[in-house]
Amino acid sequence: MRNVAIVGGGITRFGVREVGWKDLVQEAGKAVFDDVSNLDRKDIDSLFVGAAQPERWVYQTHVAPLVAELLGVDVRRVIARTEVACASGQAAIRYAWLSIATGLSDVALVLGVEKMNTKHMNISQTCMVNVGNREFDGVNGFTAPPFFAMVAQRHMHDYGTTKEQMAIVRVKNAKYGVMNPYAQFQKEVTVEKVMGSRMISPPLSLLDCSAMTDGAAALILASEDIARKLTDTPVWIVGGVQVVEHSHTVNQMGDLSEWKALRKAADELYKMTGIEAKDIDIAEVHDCFTISEIIEYEELGFCKKGEGGKFIEEGESYIGGKVAVNPGGGLLANGHPLGATGIRQAWEILMQFRGEVPEGRYVSGARIAIAHNLSGMAQLHHLMAYSVEKPQNLKG
Amino acid sequence: MKKIKLPDLIELPPLLDPWDQQEASGADATGIYEFYRNLAEGDLTTTKCRDCGKIGFPPAIICTNCLSDNLEWVRIPEVGELYAFSEMRLGAPMILDQIAPFIVAIARFGDYPENGVQMSGMIFDSGYDELKIGDRVKWEIIEIKGPAERKRYWYCFKKV
Numbered sequence: 005m006r007n008v009a010i011v012g013g014g015i016t017r018f019g020v021r022e023v024g025w026k027d028l029v030q031e032a033g034k035a036v037f038d039d040v041s042n043l044d045r046k047d048i049d050s051l052f053v054g055a056a057q058p059e060r061w062v063y064q065t066h067v068a069p070l071v072a073e074l075l076g077v078d079v080r081r082v083i084a085r086t087e088v089a090c091a092s093g094q095a096a097i098r099y100a101w102l103s104i105a106t107g108l109s110d111v112a113l114v115l116g117v118e119k120m121n122t123k124h125m126n127i128s129q130t131c132m133v134n135v136g137n138r139e140f141d142g143v144n145g146f147t148a149p150p151f152f153a154m155v156a157q158r159h160m161h162d163y164g165t166t167k168e169q170m171a172i173v174r175v176k177n178a179k180y181g182v183m184n185p186y187a188q189f190q191k192e193v194t195v196e197k198v199m200g201s202r203m204i205s206p207p208l209s210l211l212d213c214s215a216m217t218d219g220a221a222a223l224i225l226a227s228e229d230i231a232r233k234l235t236d237t238p239v240w241i242v243g244g245v246q247v248v249e250h251s252h253t254v255n256q257m258g259d260l261s262e263w264k265a266l267r268k269a270a271d272e273l274y275k276m277t278g279i280e281a282k283d284i285d286i287a288e289v290h291d292c293f294t295i296s297e298i299i300e301y302e303e304l305g306f307c308k309k310g311e312g313g314k315f316i317e318e319g320e321s322y323i324g325g326k327v328a329v330n331p332g333g334g335l336l337a338n339g340h341p342l343g344a345t346g347i348r349q350a351w352e353i354l355m356q357f358r359g360e361v362p363e364g365r366y367v368s369g370a371r372i373a374i375a376h377n378l379s380g381m382a383q384l385h386h387l388m389a390y391s392v393e394k395p396q397n398l399k400g
Numbered sequence: 401m402k403k404i405k406l407p408d409l410i411e412l413p414p415l416l417d418p419w420d421q422q423e424a425s426g427a428d429a430t431g432i433y434e435f436y437r438n439l440a441e442g443d444l445t446t447t448k449c450r451d452c453g454k455i456g457f458p459p460a461i462i463c464t465n466c467l468s469d470n471l472e473w474v475r476i477p478e479v480g481e482l483y484a485f486s487e488m489r490l491g492a493p494m495i496l497d498q499i500a501p502f503i504v505a506i507a508r509f510g511d512y513p514e515n516g517v518q519m520s521g522m523i524f525d526s527g528y529d530e531l532k533i534g535d536r537v538k539w540e541i542i543e544i545k546g547p548a549e550r551k552r553y554w555y556c557f558k559k560v
């Protein structure tokens with residue numbers, strides 16, 4: 005396997021954007037080419053596009069060649085659109101990594117995009133209800149909020165987690181989001197404000213939930229020799245895994261408060277890379293709901309099972325705590341354009357390692373970061389590990 | 401200038417109707433039609449493997465445990481336990497927004513996971529504050545009245 009690095013990134017402002025899907029693609033594409041200004045676009049041989057449901061939200065399919073046209077890119081090795089719902093973006097990074105690592109591709113453009121806000125928001129909700137098994141769970145109203153509400157209810161029941169502890173996750177991520185000009189939400193919040201926000205699906209209030217968001221993000225990935233020519237600050241991909249255990253329908257999920265597939269993914273990633281939970285400086289995790297981030301602390305091994313609520317309460321996931329979790333504001337502050345989120349997470353890590361974020365959300369001296377995406381009803385967990393060091397230098 | 405005249409109202413097939421997969425034959429047929437026929441006769445059933453004994457849910461045409469296609473239809477025990485629940489208050493998908501708010505629930509029937517099932521279902525007859533984890537619930541067959549040509553059936557949960 006060849007070493008693969010992220011050499012540059014670009015992002016659009018996330019939010020309810022009064023622009024179209026194709027505009028978002030061009031905004032993010034222009035931003036990434038501006039960032040890697042010494043790259044000749046002719047050297048890009050592959051393109052991976054993360055997009056979850058463009059055929060439902062904007063009635064457009066076959067989107068990868070459309071992105072190639074919109075950005076003036078000619079592909080000669082690999083072109084694909086990746087779809088695994090909420091983690092479609094990270095999947096695009098993964099396939100670019102694989103293609104370059106094997107030697108098939110040398111330079112790849114990776115772009116994730118989603119346009120989720122339309123005039124018909126109940127159709128958007130219908131897109132989301134089809135992420136579960138439509139015939140047997142979607143039909144019973146299993147969109148994300150009621151499902152993750154049940155996860156929260158069980159975690160409160162099984163481990164004593166409180167609604168206050170969940171609210172602190174939003175307070176933390178909103179605080180960092182204010183320092184991120186690309187984030188959808190630009191206001192700090194208090195625990196009282198989160199807990200007093202309108203109840204969406206009890207026990208989850210509006211501010212416990214991430215939003216339906218329009219946005220795009222892009223990266224350039226390259227093999228080691230080319231990366232060295234393009235940048236002095238490459239971010240190396242040091243590992244990546246995905247775990248699903250034939251679990252899609254509610255019957256296969258077992259206990260909702262335990263995400264065994266994430267625990268297994270973390271074990272696999274740590275084994276693959278030689279990284280331990282205590283080595284991680286930055287964790288970009290999938291806080292689609294406040295409760296998700298609490299369970300992720302536990303399953304990623306940052307604290308003991310059941311103690312995720314205490315972990316945030318004691319400030320351990322703030323910058324300066326045991327591990328800086330979502331220093332860019334996470335999904336809660338950035339919003340969650342499905343195909344773009346995984347790429348936004350990698351972009352945040354790139355900016356952190358390059359020191360190009362404001363002081364208040366800068367994790368000084370960070371060397372190792374992980375990114376966690378989950379998809380659907382937490383059935384599938386996706387992890388990537390990034391470092392300023394090459395993978396060979398991390399293995400003990 | 402030449403004009404293209406479209407009708408004032410464009411009728412689309414009910415693409416977003418979640419209860420569309422109940423047909424016995426034709427292009428919309430399903431291999432688990434017996435599940436729907438049993439619902440119409442008042443029974444909530446699923447497939448059990450005659451070779452390895454595993455109860456599957458949702459029902460399917462092969463056993464996901466051993467891949468055998470030697471399956472039998474078994475009745476899901478009528479009374480189970482409420483495992484988790486919430487309420488769809490805001491943000492219901494199209495069609496379901498017509499009946500919101502409703503309780504969204506997960507219940508366990510039989511000896512889950514070894515010899516039972518964990519299922520999702522809606523609850524209509526109890527409010528959120530009237531329910532608690534561990535409540536005994538039973539399944540009940542409901543009729544879906546709507547734009548389809550034939551009668552359609554589904555199930556919901558009800559507190560015992």
Ligand SMILES: [Zn+2]
Pocket residue numbers: 449450451452453454463464465466467468
């Ligand atoms: Zn079997």
